[in-house]
Amino acid sequence: MKKVKRLASLILAFVLAFVLAVPAFAATVNNETGHEYKAYQIFTGTQASDDVTGALAVTGWGSGVDGATFLAELKTANADLYGNANSAAEVAAVLSENNSNSEVANEFAKIAEKHIKKDQGIDIAADAELTAGYYLFVDQTTTSGKDDVKGLSLLQVTQKGDIELKSKNDKPSVEKKVKENLKNVSGNKDDRIPDYELSTGYNDVADYNIGDDVPFELIGTLPQNLDLYNTYKYIFHDTLSAGLTYKEGSLKVYVVDTEKDTENDDNVIPESAYKLTVANQKIEVAFDNIKSVDGVAAGKKIVVKYEATLNKNAEIGLDGNKNEVYLQYSNNPNNGGEGDTGETPKDEVLVFTYELDVTKIDGATAGDNPKKLAGAKFVLKNSEGKYVQVDADGKVTGWVDTEPNPENQEDAAGILTSNDDGLFKVIGLDAGTYYLKEVVAPAGYNILKDEIELKVLATTKNDQNWTSGNASDALTALKIKVGTGDETDGDVNSGIVSATVQNNKGGTLPETGGIGTTIFYLTGTILVLGAVVLLITKKRMENAEK
Structure with missing residues (x-):
């Protein structure tokens, strides 16, 4: 009896990890797995008592298996285990003695499937009634191209209670x-x-x-x-x-x-x-x-x-x-x-990646219909101090450490030049902070003295919870902030943020240290020298009269 109980424990524990609820005479099998099964009786059995927890004593081969060919292959496949077994009960005893070895149980179930009598399968698509014994439940679900797992399960059916199939087949993710x-x-x-x-x-x-x-x-x-x-x-x-x-x-x-x-x-x-x-x-x-x-x-x-x-x-x-x-x-x-x-x-x-559009205009005409300025040249630097390089279409090709020189043809990829519409584009930018510097102003206009800070601000779903599959749930807002101004909306669909930069006409006063200051110094010196000469001349004339 102890060996029979150990066999029940083995069957329940190892063959594809199905859970057995205690069954009944002409037991009902409730299938809630979503799979279709056929049940094949491998062993017949009797129950020693009305105790529903009691295991079955194996009495012979079941109606669902060709016992002779099954036993022959068991002996061939593993002579060390089954070489001396000549009956269903002796095979059951071998399984009981190896109840801690999952490979033995797995091998037994796989060989059993090869010798089942196909015409003796009992459909377990919904509910079914089974007489006492040990049954091999074979998954009939078609799995090709699906994420299902096919499985075998060997379960005991006793004379009390119901069986509820609860598949614990595991699959990767x-x-x-x-x-x-x-x-x-x-x-x-x-x-x-x-x-x-x-x-x-x-x-x-x-x-x-x-x-x-x-x-x-x-x-x-x-x-x-x-x-x-x-x-x-x-x-x-x-x-x-x-x-x-x-x-x-x-x-x-x-x-x-x-x-x-x-x-x-x-x-x-x-x-x-x-x-x-x-x-x-x-x-x-x-x-x-x-x-x-x-x-x-x-x-x-x-x-x-x-x-x-x-x-x-x-x-x-x-x-x-x-x-x-x-x-x-x-x-x-x-x-x-x-x-x-x-x-x-x-x-x-x-x-995601984004596009920056910058338009150069005449500051005096700023408004609804400004004058667009061509020929303004800029460089764009990121927060790491690197300068953007673009191709002829304005798409980013890389970043360099040295500020591009508009006079150097080799630096042309780093010079952003406004076209006849006053526009230049930088296509393929990450969200972040950038600095725009004018290096050549349009003819007749003052060059901008200071860099312009540009912040490209994207609101994205930066966590583990984007599950909808909709891109609009992943990128929900796009804005730009120019200098100390307010944030303005970009276009999420096109990925474009836009900025307008003004230039103004007019003379530029000389700066300290410039040539203009030198002129002032020279003019002042000449005036002082002239005054000294006049003073000396006047003194000499006065002395001559005396």
């Missing part, structure tokens, strides 16, 4: 995150530092300059029932938008307990353990059998980190630059992990 390049991602966008805590740095939404390298993170979980599989396929399918270019050589893969553990390169998985494919904006990291990787275990995480450069094809404003990932994984431990796979739902992140 995946998230994608993008690192924001700001110190305080939910507040002041001017405080920048090169790196910070992963827990606060990676989010669902970020904004960057065109040309910046954007860090991404893919976080996949490993299922709790990993040990039920002989092999386990595990493939990240990541897709970049047209506005992002994968940075060659930047990808690393880690096996960790938490994402923060990726700071330790001891957790890096060697490149030889997976296959990396990058083509047509898609990144695939494929493990044919992730169980063969050192450190991999149920409940661990697989983290993929890489960088992609925001390029000139980046979408400005809404709808942003969307990127997504899904995970393909083994979902049929019945076959040992070979063959069938499922897919997780896709997870998305967004990267």
Whole structure:
């Protein structure tokens, strides 16, 4: 009797972790899993008493299995265990003696499925009544292309109570995150530092300059029932938008307990353990059998980190630059992990960038219809003291440390020149603070003496909670602040913020140390010398008269 009870414990504990509520004579099986099952009787049994917690005594092979061929394969597959077993009861005794070994239970269920009598399956799509015995419940749900997990369950059906199927089959999940390049991602966008805590740095939404390298993170979980599989396929399918270019050589893969553990390169998985494919904006990291990787275990995480450069094809404003990932994984431990796979739902992140439009006007005509000034030349500096470089279309191509010189043709990419409409554009800017300096004024106008501070202010969903999939929920406001003036609205849809800069005509008074001051000094000196000469001459004349 003790061995029989141990068999019941083994069956309940190990075969795909189904939970058994105590059943009844002609027991009703309640299926609330959303899957369809067929039940096959493997062992017949009798109950020693009316005690509903009592286990069944195995009396023979059940109606749902070909006992002779089943026993023969058990002996062939594992002669050490089943070599001396010649009956259903003796097989049950072997299982009982190995009730702490999940591999024995898993092997038994998989071999049993191969010898079930298909015509003896009892549908458990809704409710069904079963007589006493031990049954193999086989999941009939089609899983190809879905995120389901197929499973086997061996349960005892006694003569009291009901069985309620509650599947605890586990499956992996995946998230994608993008690192924001700001110190305080939910507040002041001017405080920048090169790196910070992963827990606060990676989010669902970020904004960057065109040309910046954007860090991404893919976080996949490993299922709790990993040990039920002989092999386990595990493939990240990541897709970049047209506005992002994968940075060659930047990808690393880690096996960790938490994402923060990726700071330790001891957790890096060697490149030889997976296959990396990058083509047509898609990144695939494929493990044919992730169980063969050192450190991999149920409940661990697989983290993929890489960088992609925001390029000139980046979408400005809404709808942003969307990127997504899904995970393909083994979902049929019945076959040992070979063959069938499922897919997780896709997870998305967004990267935004913006456009600055500056219009140069005649200050005397400021108003509804100002005069636009062509030929004004500017340079634009960010809060780190670097100067923007743009292409012929005004799209950002990079940043340099030295202020561009309008007289130097080699610096032309850093000179922003107003066109006939008084306009120049800088396309592909991150949110942040910038400084605009006029280096050449239009002919006949005074050059601006001081830099103009420009703040591009974007309100983005910088946390872990952007789940709607709607870009308008990720970027909710866009503003600009010019100097000490008030904030004014930009256009969220186009991603454009605009500023107007005035020039005025008129003479410029000489400054201290300029040539004008020298003229004053020279004129004064001449006047003083003239006065001295007149005084001396007058004295000499007076003396001559005497």
